[in-house]
Amino acid sequence: MNSSRDLLETLVAFDTTSRESNLHLIDFVRDYLAGFDVPCELVYNASRSKANLFATLGPADQPGIVLSGHTDVVPVDGQPWTVPPFELSEREGKLYGRGTADMKGYIACVLALVPALVHAPLRRPVHIALSYDEEVGCLGVRSLLKALEQRPVKPMLCIIGEPTELKPVLGHKGKLAMRCDVHGQACHSAYAPLGVNAIEYAAELIGELGRIGRRLQAPEHHDKRFDPPFSTVQTGVICGGKALNIVPADCRFDFEIRALPSHDPSEVAQQLQAYAEQQVLPRMRAVSEQSAIHFSELSTYPGLATDAHSEAAQLIAEFSGSRAFGTVAFGTEGGLFDAAGIPTVVCGPGSMEQGHKPDEFVSLEQLEGCDAMLRRMLESIC
Incomplete structure (x- = not known):
């Protein structure tokens, strides 16, 4: 035995x-x-x-x-x-x-x-x-x-x-998994400009993640020992909204960075957070001061x-x-x-x-x- x-x-x-x-x-x-x-x-x-x-x-x-x-x-x-x-x-x-x-x-x-x-x-x-x-x-x-x-x-x-x-x-590769919570303001969809659509602003952040990921694919960031030979970024989970006729107040998405050993994956999270604070959040708070974007770590390993x-x-x-x-x-x-x-x-x-x-x-x-x-x-x- x-x-x-x-x-x-x-x-x-x-x-x-x-x-x-x-x-x-x-x-x-x-x-x-x-x-x-x-x-x-x-x-x-x-x-x-x-x-x-x-x-x-x-x-x-x-x-x-x-x-x-x-x-x-x-x-x-x-x-x-x-x-x-x-x-x-x-x-x-x-x-x-x-x-x-x-x-x-x-x-x-x-x-x-x-x-x-x-x-x-x-x-x-x-x-x-x-x-x-x-x-x-x-x-x-x-x-x-x-x-x-x-x-x-x-x-x-x-x-x-x-x-x-x-x-x-x-x-x-190493990995960093993150969660982003976007909080806006709900209202009737007939008056959408009076609300803060959390899904739409989350989509902006996801789009920025895609742009960061494409920059990481540049040849100067490659390590040919790996497949793919660059660090990758992807959004894997997203949820938000209650009904089509309600401007959604909340949206959450999870994303991950699979980083080459020479690349610190937290740099991606920091870049996204800076984009959120400088480009996205001011527009949200112009409509509702209670708007917020919060990032939290789910897991990480080197x-x-x-x-x-x-x-x-x-x-x-x-x-x-x-x-x-x-x-x-x-x-x-x-x-x-x-x-x-x-x-x-x-x-x-x-x-x-x-x-x-x-x-x-x-x-x-x-x-x-x-x-x-x-x-x-x-x-x-x-």
Whole structure:
């Protein structure tokens, strides 16, 4: 029952959608590790409904390697699954189920390595780090990293096992998600000039976001390692209005910036806020002094840009068997580990082409490849 395939079957059966608790999965991992006399530390959220897990195997007084994964998965609501999403189904060499690719397949491979880790003469420690709420803004890992900051010895490398088809990834974009609330003044639509139409002024702000985004596409802002090679801006949610014959008093929209590691995404938010205060709000308040525009942060995480000549890059090349370093468009917890002073790379089984979709899967070949990569890591620190 210690094979990566069997462990994945157990992990998939836990519904750890971000809106749910992950404690049943964490309890399983804690008990699994206890079976090998491996203690672990749990770092809970404020309501103690979720927890991060951190365990160390080997000499804790040496810099070691963190094998990190998130336990939460995205919802299956409304998706046309042809197999039960929280049961592992096998078909033609593929293992189907929510989280198989993103990223319980990697966690299963890490846990399958535990028996070998326990019996190996480790010169350096291996740390297992499992987090919660990655899918909703990389929230849980922050408290785990805060706890790790108190330790006298920092890890030399963190491997984030997001699905990259086991290709070593050294970079990804950062993200800033924002909300804008526009408050105007309602009135009968027959007297529209007497009101402040919040939807129309929100549309002006969204239009300005589009102009900022187009400026970021200029060649001088490009980084050809990424696809697309520039920072992107997009509005994803908008709501407002009560009825067609009422000038809407309120409108809200959410937008995000996916920024190159060299670009501070808050610059976009600051530019939009300046436009709002200087160009839009004065016209609104000329009609109603109570008009307001308010910006609030929804979530943020930094990008990752590990040097291809760093020790971390050389290690993942050795473990993965490839020096074809790449980047990915999606974000990970890697930027937060890196910001905490832990050199970080991304490399795991499966493909994000299957992540977040119905009938998500990871191939048995990819699981076996991840097992082999982790065994090479183990051999290098024995």
